[in-house]
Amino acid sequence: MAGHFSSLLTADRRAGERVPVTVLTGFLGSGKTTLLNRLLQQPDLRGMAVIVNEFGEVGIDHDLITQTSDDTILLANGCMCCSVRGDLVAAMNRLGERTDPPLRHVLIETSGLADPGPILRTMMGDAAIRGRFALAGVACTVDAVLCMGTLDRHAESVQQAAVADHLFLTKTDLLEGGAPSPELLARLRELNSVARLHVARDAQPQALRELVQSPKDSSEVPAGAMYYRPSQADADAPKDSAPVHRDGISSFVVERDQPLPRDAFFAWLDMVIAMRGEDLLRVKGLVHLADEPDRPMVIHGVQHLFHPPEFLPAWPGQDRRTRIVFITRGVDAQAMDETLDVLVHRHMRRASPTAAAASPKTHP
Numbered sequence: 001m002a003g004h005f006s007s008l009l010t011a012d013r014r015a016g017e018r019v020p021v022t023v024l025t026g027f028l029g030s031g032k033t034t035l036l037n038r039l040l041q042q043p044d045l046r047g048m049a050v051i052v053n054e055f056g057e058v059g060i061d062h063d064l065i066t067q068t069s070d071d072t073i074l075l076a077n078g079c080m081c082c083s084v085r086g087d088l089v090a091a092m093n094r095l096g097e098r099t100d101p102p103l104r105h106v107l108i109e110t111s112g113l114a115d116p117g118p119i120l121r122t123m124m125g126d127a128a129i130r131g132r133f134a135l136a137g138v139a140c141t142v143d144a145v146l147c148m149g150t151l152d153r154h155a156e157s158v159q160q161a162a163v164a165d166h167l168f169l170t171k172t173d174l175l176e177g178g179a180p181s182p183e184l185l186a187r188l189r190e191l192n193s194v195a196r197l198h199v200a201r202d203a204q205p206q207a208l209r210e211l212v213q214s215p216k217d218s219s220e221v222p223a224g225a226m227y228y229r230p231s232q233a234d235a236d237a238p239k240d241s242a243p244v245h246r247d248g249i250s251s252f253v254v255e256r257d258q259p260l261p262r263d264a265f266f267a268w269l270d271m272v273i274a275m276r277g278e279d280l281l282r283v284k285g286l287v288h289l290a291d292e293p294d295r296p297m298v299i300h301g302v303q304h305l306f307h308p309p310e311f312l313p314a315w316p317g318q319d320r321r322t323r324i325v326f327i328t329r330g331v332d333a334q335a336m337d338e339t340l341d342v343l344v345h346r347h348m349r350r351a352s353p354t355a356a357a358a359s360p361k362t363h364p
C-alpha cells in the first residue's frame with residue numbers, strides 16, 4: 001500500500017498559481033512586530049497581506065503595526081497553533097479570493113507563544129489552503145539579550161528557532177560591544193545549523209523582504225529552492241558535525257551524488273514518515289530522481305504531513321545533488337542514511353542484479 005508521501009503524487013497541484021506564504025515567528029517580545037514594521041516601511045510591497053495572531057483578549061500588535069490597511073488581518077484571542085486555526089484557514093481562504101489588487105505574498109506573524117509546527121501543518125494539511133498557497137519560508141526573531149535564558153525555559157522558543165529557515169538576531173544594539181558572543185552564536189548553530197543567521201540589524205528588513213518576495217514568480221522558482229543558499233557560517237562550519245540540541249533536536253542533511261531511483265526514494269520517505277513522523281519537525285529538500293534528470297523534485301514536510309512534491313522547471317544551479325535537510329527530535333541520522341542506501345541497493349538488485357553488484361553506493 002502506498003504511504004503518505006507516495007499518495008501525494010496523485011494530488012492536485014498548481015505550483016505556478018500558488019501564493020507564497022512566509023511565517024514570522026519568535027518568542028514573546030523578541031522583535032517580530034518591530035521587524036515587520038521595518039519591512040513595511042520598504043517600498044513596493046503591493047500585493048502583500050499580513051495576518052497577525054495574538055494571544056490575549058485584546059489585539060495590541062495590530063495597533064503597533066504602523067501601516068495597517070485592509071491587507072492586515074488580526075486573529076486575536078487565541079493562539080494560531082490551537083484555537084484560531086479555523087480562523088487562519090478562513091482568513092487565508094478569504095485572501096485567496098481577492099483579485100484587486102492581486103494577492104502576491106502573505107506574511108503570517110505568529111503569537112510569541114505559538115509552536116509554528118501546527119501552523120505549518122495547516123498549510124500542508126488543509127487541501128483548500130494547499131491548493132492556493134505555498135510555504136515560502138519561516139523567519140524567526142531571536143532576542144540577542146534574553147534568548148539564552150528563554151531557550152532554557154520555554155520549549156516554544158526552541159521549536160520556533162529550530163524550524164526556521166532564517167534567524168534574525170534582534171537587540172544586538174543592546175549588547176556590550178554591539179556583537180553577539182561566540183556562545184550565543186554557537187547555541188543558535190547547535191539548535192539550527194541550517195538556517196541563515198542575520199546579525200546585522202540594518203540589513204534585516206531587506207533580508208526579510210527577499211524571503212517574502214522570493215520566489216518572485218512562483219512558477220519559476222517554487223518554494224523550497226531557497227533553502228539551499230548556505231550562509232558563510234554554514235560554509236565555514238565543519239561538515240562532519242551533526243549538531244544535537246540539548247532538547248534532543250538535531251539537524252542534518254541527507255545528500256546523494258547519484259540520482260535516486262524513484263521507487264526506492266518514495267519507499268524510503270514513506271517509511272521514514274510512518275516510523276518517525278512525529279519526530280520530523282521539518283523536512284525540506286531537492287531530490288534528483290533518476291527518471292527526472294533535468295528537474296529537481298522539491299519536498300517539504302512537517303511531521304507526518306508532506307506537501308505534494310513539485311518539480312522545478314530546471315536545476316537552480318550547477319549542483320545537481322539530492323540534498324534534504326532534516327530537523328528532527330531524536331532521529332538517528334546515520335540510520336536514516338543507511339536505510340536509504342539499503343533501499344536503493346535493493347531496487348537496483350531487482351532491476352539489474354549484475355549492475356547492482358558492480359555499482360558504487362549512492363552515498364557521497
Ligand SMILES: Nc1nc2c(ncn2[C@@H]2O[C@H](COP(=O)(O)OP(=O)(O)OP(=O)(O)O)[C@@H](O)[C@H]2O)c(=O)[nH]1
Pocket residue numbers: 026027028029030031032033034035061111112113141170171172173174201
Ligand atoms: N533596542 C532594541 N529594541 C528592540 C529591537 N527590536 C525590538 N525591540 C523592542 O523590544 C520590544 C518588543 O518588541 P516587539 O517588536 O513588540 O516584539 P514582538 O516579538 O512583536 O512581541 P510580542 O508581540 O510580545 O510577541 C519593543 O519595546 C521594541 O521596541 C532592537 O533591535 N533593539
